[in-house]
Amino acid sequence: MANIKDVAKMANVSISTVSHVINGTRFVSEEATHKVKEAMENLNYVPNVAAFSLRTKRSKNIGVVIPITADETSNVFFMQVMQGIETVLKKNGYFLVLSNSREDIACEEEEIKNLLKRQVDGLIIASARGDHGFVRELLEDKEYVFVDRVPEGLPDVDCVISDGEGGSYDAVSYLIGLGHRKIGVLCDIIGEYPNSDLRYQGYRRALEENGILFCEQYVQQCRSSIESGYAGTRKIMEETDITALYVVSNVNAMGALEYFREAGIRVPDDISLVIYDDYSWTKIFQPPITVIRQEAFEMGCKSAELLLRRMAEQGAADKPEFIRMKTALIERKSCNPVHN
Amino acid sequence: MANIKDVAKMANVSISTVSHVINGTRFVSEEATHKVKEAMENLNYVPNVAAFSLRTKRSKNIGVVIPITADETSNVFFMQVMQGIETVLKKNGYFLVLSNSREDIACEEEEIKNLLKRQVDGLIIASARGDHGFVRELLEDKEYVFVDRVPEGLPDVDCVISDGEGGSYDAVSYLIGLGHRKIGVLCDIIGEYPNSDLRYQGYRRALEENGILFCEQYVQQCRSSIESGYAGTRKIMEETDITALYVVSNVNAMGALEYFREAGIRVPDDISLVIYDDYSWTKIFQPPITVIRQEAFEMGCKSAELLLRRMAEQGAADKPEFIRMKTALIERKSCNPVHN
DNA sequence: CTGAAAGCGCTTACAG
DNA sequence: CTGAAAGCGCTTACAG
Numbered sequence: 001m002a003n004i005k006d007v008a009k010m011a012n013v014s015i016s017t018v019s020h021v022i023n024g025t026r027f028v029s030e031e032a033t034h035k036v037k038e039a040m041e042n043l044n045y046v047p048n049v050a051a052f053s054l055r056t057k058r059s060k061n062i063g064v065v066i067p068i069t070a071d072e073t074s075n076v077f078f079m080q081v082m083q084g085i086e087t088v089l090k091k092n093g094y095f096l097v098l099s100n101s102r103e104d105i106a107c108e109e110e111e112i113k114n115l116l117k118r119q120v121d122g123l124i125i126a127s128a129r130g131d132h133g134f135v136r137e138l139l140e141d142k143e144y145v146f147v148d149r150v151p152e153g154l155p156d157v158d159c160v161i162s163d164g165e166g167g168s169y170d171a172v173s174y175l176i177g178l179g180h181r182k183i184g185v186l187c188d189i190i191g192e193y194p195n196s197d198l199r200y201q202g203y204r205r206a207l208e209e210n211g212i213l214f215c216e217q218y219v220q221q222c223r224s225s226i227e228s229g230y231a232g233t234r235k236i237m238e239e240t241d242i243t244a245l246y247v248v249s250n251v252n253a254m255g256a257l258e259y260f261r262e263a264g265i266r267v268p269d270d271i272s273l274v275i276y277d278d279y280s281w282t283k284i285f286q287p288p289i290t291v292i293r294q295e296a297f298e299m300g301c302k303s304a305e306l307l308l309r310r311m312a313e314q315g316a317a318d319k320p321e322f323i324r325m326k327t328a329l330i331e332r333k334s335c336n337p338v339h340n
Numbered sequence: 341m342a343n344i345k346d347v348a349k350m351a352n353v354s355i356s357t358v359s360h361v362i363n364g365t366r367f368v369s370e371e372a373t374h375k376v377k378e379a380m381e382n383l384n385y386v387p388n389v390a391a392f393s394l395r396t397k398r399s400k401n402i403g404v405v406i407p408i409t410a411d412e413t414s415n416v417f418f419m420q421v422m423q424g425i426e427t428v429l430k431k432n433g434y435f436l437v438l439s440n441s442r443e444d445i446a447c448e449e450e451e452i453k454n455l456l457k458r459q460v461d462g463l464i465i466a467s468a469r470g471d472h473g474f475v476r477e478l479l480e481d482k483e484y485v486f487v488d489r490v491p492e493g494l495p496d497v498d499c500v501i502s503d504g505e506g507g508s509y510d511a512v513s514y515l516i517g518l519g520h521r522k523i524g525v526l527c528d529i530i531g532e533y534p535n536s537d538l539r540y541q542g543y544r545r546a547l548e549e550n551g552i553l554f555c556e557q558y559v560q561q562c563r564s565s566i567e568s569g570y571a572g573t574r575k576i577m578e579e580t581d582i583t584a585l586y587v588v589s590n591v592n593a594m595g596a597l598e599y600f601r602e603a604g605i606r607v608p609d610d611i612s613l614v615i616y617d618d619y620s621w622t623k624i625f626q627p628p629i630t631v632i633r634q635e636a637f638e639m640g641c642k643s644a645e646l647l648l649r650r651m652a653e654q655g656a657a658d659k660p661e662f663i664r665m666k667t668a669l670i671e672r673k674s675c676n677p678v679h680n
Numbered sequence: 681c682t683g684a685a686a687g688c689g690c691t692t693a694c695a696g
Numbered sequence: 697c698t699g700a701a702a703g704c705g706c707t708t709a710c711a712g
Contacts (some may be wrong), residue, residue: 003705014683019707029681050399052704053390054688060458061437068423070637075423079415083408086440095458096438097401100426117386118400118435218648226624254624261626283619284566284594286601297410343689354699359691391689392702557699 002043010039020049058239061095062307063115063132067103067128067149076279077296078126081147085124094121105130112138122307127151128175129193143310145226145301150194150246158310160303160323164195164276165328167327168202168248171274173327175244176210179338180272183207184218184233184242186252199248218242222252229255237265244272245340250279257285272335288332295325342383350379362387390589393459401417401435402647403455407443407468408488416619417636418466421487424640425464432648434461445470452478464646467491469533478574482649487643490534498650500643502634502662504535504616506589507667508542508588510613511632514669515584516550519678520612523547523559524582526592527574539588539616558582562592577605583678584612612675628672 008015011034020026021036028036039045042287053059064085066078086096097120101108108128115123116138123144132151135144145158168237176181185203200219207214217240220232229252236242237259247253253275260267267273267287275282303321348355353372360366361376368376372524379385386469393399404425406418426436439455441448448468455463456478463484472491475484485498526541528536540559545556557580560572569592576582577599587593593615600607607613607627615622617632 005705016683016685016708017681020682023707025707027681032682039617048394048705049458050390050393051688052707054388054394054690054705055707059390063434068419070423075419076416077591079408079419082438083410083415083440086438095454098422098426098436098438099430102422114430114435118389122464133591226620229685235710251620254620279621280594281619281625282593284598284619286597345689355690356701357697362699363691365691367697372698388689392691392706394689395691395707397704476695654697 002045007036007045010043011215031066031235045292049272057119058121058172059119060090060093061097061118061120062304063097063099063118063120063123065099065101065108065111065123065125065127067101067108067126069103072201076101077277078148080296081126081300081303084297084302085147085304086300087145088301088304088308094308096219098212099165101128103128105132109134109138116142122311124307125151125319141282145303145307145310147299148195152194158300158306158320158322160306161325162299163324163327164198164294165205166324167276167292167294168199168246169206169331170202170329171276171328172203173210173248174331175246175272175274175335176206178214178244178335180244181212181338182215182218182242182244183212183315184236184240184245185248186220186229186236186245186256187248188224189221193310194210196248203246209321215240222255224249224251226251226255226258228299229253230259233259234263237263237271242271244274244335246274246276248276250275250277253289268334268336270334272338274335280329283332287334289334290332291330293328293330295327297327343388344385344593347376347385350383352377365388372558397459398461399459400433401437401458401460402429402644403452403458403463404452404462405437405439405441405448405455405465405467406504406651407441407448407466408517409443413444415484417488417617418670420636421466421640421643424637424642425487425644426640428641428644428648434648441468443468445472449474449478455484462651464643464647465491483647485643485647485650487639488535492534496660498646498660498662500639500646501535502667503664503666504538504634504667505542505545505666507616507632507634507669508539508586509618510544510669511586512543512546514610514630515586515675516552516571518584518612518675520584521552521678522555522558522580522584523545523552524560524576524580524585525588526560526562526569526576526598527588528564529561536588543586562595563565564591565572566587566591566595566598569593569634571595572597573599574603576618577603577611583609584614584675586616588613588616590615593622593629605673608674608676612678614675618670627674629674630672631670633668633670635667639665649651 002020004015008018020035021028021033046220068075089096090177099111105128125146126148132154141155147160150159187200222228222232233256248254274290276292282291344355346587348358358376361368361373365551408415429436439451445468465486466488471559472494475494487500488501560576562572573596589597614630616632618631622629622631
């Protein structure tokens with residue numbers, strides 16, 4: 001492998017000159033530039049990143065921490081986010097170093113420390129549940145942005161998230177527009193998952209703004225699993241007379257559908273259904289399901305762009321940025337109008 | 341940030357000694373070891389990876405190239421593979437640097453070159469379609485293993501794949517066991533995707549070993565999309581009298597189901613169905629669908645383990661290894677017996 | 681417009 | 697059992 005010295009020798013210039021033509025860091029005569037470029041070409045020269053990194057303290061690596069478990073459903077989402085991240089990093093000459101917190105806050109801290117050892121130039125974090133107080137100190141002279149999830153206990157940081165509140169508001173408003181008044185909601189345990197909470201709040205706001213009385217029994221809190229989605233749906237169906245159900249998570253929605261099938265409840269004839277998140281199965285389901293779609297790929301792009309911008313600013317940073325991305329209601333065939 | 345010199349000073353030893361206690365590369369007296377460890381602790385010392393890498397030419401980074409497009413379905417699969425890879429890399433102190441070829445061979449070559457610049461210590465590649473002749477030279481003194489897909493035009497390399505042929509054989513044998521004799525198959529264009537071809541071959545072998553005549557009209561080749569799965573299924577249903585359908589890919593299966601719904605064809609009453617790949621939607625579909633499951637996470641683990649082993653061997657490598665992982669038939673409710 | 685040289689933080693023969 | 701020193705391949709003041 002040729003190094004910068006070999007190039008300098010072949011081009012008959014100093015290594016400074018070679019370095020400067022590579023990095024464009026000072027003027028080099030056209031002639032010298034040409035000779036250097038030719039030499040690099042001939043020698044198939046590739047700059048040594050380790051040396052660069054040792055000298056400059058920059059690694060051109062960005063650490064990405066995602067919180068995925070074996071649960072396949074969320075995987076698709078984060079894969080799309082990462083695709084977005086990778087796309088813009090590549091475009092800017094950065095690499096993506098991947099870590100997984102497994103949805104465990106202690107593990108997340110560990111991973112961040114490891115990434116720091118690797119001297120990543122910045123971090124993009126989809127945070128696990130739990131207090132993120134440790135982050136401020138740990139990353140005090142590092143740029144980082146959070147994606148998809150606002151970290152708990154860490155106000156005023158850069159975030160790129162979906163507008164889950166607004167999306168839910170849209171979903172429930174849509175149902176209301178169809179004439180529904182008794183609308184159930186399936187969400188996670190309230191107070192445990194910020195994203196689920198946001199979506200729940202959107203539900204509340206839609207009711208409120210439309211002058212519909214909130215009814216405690218219409219909300220079922222269930223953990224993220226097919227089974228608990230099933231149980232929650234069963235409960236709400238047996239104990240109330242809702243005409244529509246809004247499910248805040250894909251996994252729970254699968255449980256809801258399983259219950260409907262077993263109980264012989266037909267969508268949309270017996271109940272209307274809207275789901276948050278547009279996975280491809282919702283499209284081919286019988287009936288195709290009306291969903292709120294979030295732009296996962298775009299979120300990834302935006303978070304990487306924001307991070308790169310922060311890194312360029314070099315501490316001259318202004319206020320933390322909070323990017324809330326619009327969601328879209330994809331109308332399919334899981335909702336019927338209701339005549340009151 | 342403290343460096344090795346600071347540690348040496350505080351511990352009253354030479355930097356050689358510090359280095360050797362860090363790496364365990366030569367005997368150091370208990371006393372010195374203790375002092376060094378204490379100093380490292382006090383100074384919160386973290387070895388500089390760039391310096392390590394510059395000196396040793398090893399980066400502790402493993403490049404991973406996956407071939408994903410916007411098509412969400414395959415994303416889940418590769419995410420699981422990566423989870424497996426990341427898990428074993430982490431356990432061994434390595435990091436995962438992620439690249440995406442976007443299913444484009446030229447892009448894949450580009451990505452490999454970039455990863456090489458980063459001086460990754462090894463590569464795990466899920467190859468895109470196309471001739472991989474370039475790999476041998478490009479990676480001549482690098483360890484690499486292929487995962488999920490056997491690279492075209494590159495014999496005798498380490499591979500970890502699912503036994504798609506065997507899985508398909510199981511699927512079709514299962515249908516035959518149920519009494520089916522007229523079994524259709526939906527696969528990709530034959531000759532284009534090795535994995536699809538393998539699955540097609542399993543179909544052929546199952547027929548053959550059971551003395552069932554192969555029938556040209558029972559196979560539909562369609563590109564990977566819901567639409568073409570739809571079209572292929574329509575064709576096969578309109579032109580033949582099959583009683584069972586085996587679909588080799590998840591996306592096409594979605595198209596098949598869409599057609600069945602629209603045409604009013606009931607699964608399993610009118611037709612039995614088996615799908616290759618177990619995504620969670622197949623479980624909650626009406627009816628739940630019988631599938632062939634492949635162990636994506638495990639494949640990731642195995643490929644990383646193999647790579648690490650190769651790297652440890654240091655060229656003393658024996659024959660390339662070809663790991664073919666068992667698949668499993670998950671019986672659900674999409675197949676009925678047929679009485680001949 | 682360009683070069684010589686210091687130094688980033690390590691590992692590793694070499695020497696004792 | 698341990699240390700002094702070279703050197704990995706760069707960037708970047710400094711000097712001219």
